[in-house]
Amino acid sequence: GAVVSQHPSWVICKSGTSVKIECRSLDFQATTMFWYRQFPKQSLMLMATSNEGSKATYEQGVEKDKFLINHASLTLSTLTVTSAHPEDSSFYICSARTGQGIYEQYFGPGTRLTVT
Amino acid sequence: AQSVTQLGSHVSVSEGALVLLRCNYSSSVPPYLFWYVQYPNQGLQLLLKYTSAATLVKGINGFEAEFKKSETSFHLTKPSAHMSDAAEYFCAVSDGSNFGNEKLTFGTGTRLTIIP
Numbered sequence A: 001g002a003v004v005s006q007h008p009s010w011v012i013c014k015s016g017t018s019v020k021i022e023c024r025s026l027d028f029q030a031t032t033m034f035w036y037r038q039f040p041k042q043s044l045m046l047m048a049t050s051n052e053g054s055k056a057t058y059e060q061g062v063e064k065d066k067f068l069i070n071h072a073s074l075t076l077s078t079l080t081v082t083s084a085h086p087e088d089s090s091f092y093i094c095s096a097r098t099g100q101g102i103y104e105q106y107f108g109p110g111t112r113l114t115v116t
Numbered sequence B: 001a002q003s004v005t006q007l008g009s010h011v012s013v014s015e016g017a018l019v020l021l022r023c024n025y026s027s028s029v030p031p032y033l034f035w036y037v038q039y040p041n042q043g044l045q046l047l048l049k050y051t052s053a054a055t056l057v058k059g060i061n062g063f064e065a066e067f068k069k070s071e072t073s074f075h076l077t078k079p080s081a082h083m084s085d086a087a088e089y090f091c092a093v094s095d096g097s098n099f100g101n102e103k104l105t106f107g108t109g110t111r112l113t114i115i116p
Helices: none
Strands: A004-007 A010-013 A019-025 A032-038 A044-051 A067-073 A076-081 A090-097 A105-107 A111-115 B003-005 B010-014 B019-021 B024-026 B031-038 B044-050 B056-058 B064-068 B073-078 B087-095 B110-115
Touching: A004 A090, A010 A019, A019 A032, A019 A090, A019 A111, A032 A067, A032 A076, A044 A067, A076 A090, A105 B044, B003 B087, B010 B019, B019 B110, B024 B073, B031 B064, B031 B073, B044 B056, B044 B064, B044 B073, B073 B087
Parallel strands: A010 A111, B010 B110
Antiparallel strands: A004 A019, A019 A076, A032 A044, A032 A090, A067 A076, A090 A105, A090 A111, B003 B024, B019 B073, B031 B044, B031 B087, B056 B064, B064 B073, B087 B110
16 A cells, blocks of 8 residues: 555756656545655755645745646646756655554655756 | 754675664754665655655665664664675755644665675
């Protein structure tokens, strides 16, 4: 149980275009989803926290107009990287929590974004 | 504010030898502590967690960790390393008292290499 999927697993896009990444909780309802960014050989940095039906809360330094997060349902959150640039190339990982028991986050497999 | 320090970005052990990955935390409130493992190009998998119950926590794949408040440590151990243990390991802390708004703060990770 507690499986989180991400789609796509990898994507290549041209500079200036937008790309959407989906995060789904497959067998539970996720009251909260988190989006992280991981640079090569570095740790995860929290970008934003999204609660179903409300606006995402972005961490300091994260451009909310560039990284659009939508959490339209209890099983789906999307991250859209708008007007992507090569410096946006990274590994994006989402996680979801059930809101029950100990507040454990279940992580998706990640999405590798390369902007050319 | 919370933080995690992982001592040693790279650790190498022989197959069958003891694995010890170090993690020290800083938190002004009682923490929840986690160890995650990440295989190449994958998301994070929870190994174990401490949530103010037993100080010695047993996780998956034979790993365990001990919460030592006096030392502000949560080191990860495994008695006998296996080749499949080669991966990146992250220690993380969250605010155990901030229910519903907990965020994970990750350490910089330790890459574990197993020597045949």
